[in-house]
Amino acid sequence: MNNRIYLSLAHMSGHEQEFIKEAFDTNWVVPLGPNVDAFEKSLSDFLTHNSQLSTLNCVALSSGTAAIHLGLVLMGVQPGDEVICQSFTFAASANPIAYLEATPVFVDSERDTWNMDPVLLEEAIKDRLRKTGKLPKAIIPVHLYGMPAKMDEIMAIANRYDIPVLEDAAEALGSTLNNRNCGVFGELGVLSFNGNKMITTSGGGALICRTEEEAKQTKFYATQARDNAPHYQHSKVGYNYRMSNICAGIGRGQMFVLEEHIARRREIHDLYTELLKDVPGVNVMQNPSENYKSNFWLTCILVDPAKAGKTREDIRLAMDAANIETRPLWKPLHLQPVFANAPFYGNGTSEHLFDIGLCLPSGPTLTNDDIRKVVEVIKG
Incomplete structure (x- = not known):
């Protein structure tokens, strides 16, 4: 039988084993650790280049879906809220809306990029305001198959109505629009490191934060929302979403390629x-x-x-x-x-x-x- 030609297989740099071995040698095989810190920094440095932002703070997580979920948590999405989401995308872009018992409002694509249509986006915002008396809580555009969405138009509309944008760049690491990296246009951005993506950590993702405070809050919620106390105390519902030091070691090796x-x-x-x-x-x-x-x-x-x-x-x-x-x-x-x-x-x-x-x-x-x-x- 002929060798199968696959859609998108992972490709290793040869450096991954070095960082994984380092994790084993130092017994850092749990979530968090030096590989996580270093991987986050290398992602932030890559995205900051041409971003027109002086600093970015990437938080490595267990999946891109987890990143979308925590992004919506940071944006204050509550049960009964509405979140506008691109319809033409993978279900992981919208499932976290349902996790929070909010309602997705789907917007169709335009033909140039196959991504969220800015004209329909504004139509949806106006119609939801008429029908519900309130604005959607967030907007999730997606850079489908790596193609940048029309972010200038989308951001102009979002800013006009003061609605935060959670930018799904899961498939778009390395894509640029007007020489700016995808993932840095919205208030928060999302990356995926699933096995078939641009780089992989076997499974994993990241939330791109503009501020240290957003990154701090993301890490708080991603580590079970443990309060600062000598015992285990929790004032918020948290999640087990942090990336392991082993997976981050793979990510560090992938940054070479x-x-x-x-x-x-x-x-x-x-x-x-x-x-x-x-x-x-x-x-x-x-x-x-x-x-x-x-x-x-x-x-x-x-x-x-x-x-x-x-x-x-x-x-x-x-x-x-x-x-x-x-x-x-x-x-x-x-x-x-x-x-x-x-x-x-x-x-x-x-x-x-x-x-x-x-x-x-x-x-x-x-x-x-x-x-x-x-x-x-x-x-x-």
Whole structure:
């Protein structure tokens, strides 16, 4: 059987074992420790570059979902509140809203970036104010597949209504908009280090905080909200969300290859673009303008059945038969049964993208021959 071509496999730098060994040698195998501190600093330093902010404070957590959850806690989301969330995204962007017994309000995408539509965002804010008498408590835009959302427009609207933005950059480490790193536009930002992301800690995430006080509060809630007392005392509900020193050791090793991973995924995207440019009905997602620089975490195509003579699903099944892993674009959250009763403000964009879109293998372990094999299946 042919070796399987996977969507996005992790790639190690060779330094990870050094930091893991250090953790074992010093018996720091629990949450917190020197690797956690060093990983947080390296993330903060990377993001501060070109951020137009003098300092940032990243807090390493057990997952990107945990980061979204704690971000909403810091923003004061309570039962009965409403939080605006992009519909075209993974469920982890919205599930933490439900954890807090708040209501997600889903907003559709625009066609340039496939991310939150600023026009519909403002429409949703105005309509929720009319219907409920209060503003949504927070806004969660997502940089889907690494493509920066229209953050300038989104932030202008959020600032106009004084609604904080929790920026989901789980897929966008290394992506930039107007030369600013994704994750630093909102009041708080979120990263993911799941096994298939730009870098991995096997599982893990981080909350990007602008101030030391926000980072302090995040760490407080992430370590069971233990009060400053000689005994175990708790005045708030806390969570067990801190990253382990072992996982952070993997993260420290991954920072050595972060720039390499970004460059390689962009090379893969460019090769797909070149090889598919003359294929009828198959279009590779592109940066809308020179101001957008996606990391192209995943390269995605749109398939027009009328021009291509085949559907997205035809290609996906052919890929599977050829031992190649692909994946349809995210099914919009307003179509998910679990969120069937949530308000939605849409224009049909995300539903159309879901119907015709496919994610192609894009990980840094792929060879150019692997890419050519994928393209041959598409053409066939």
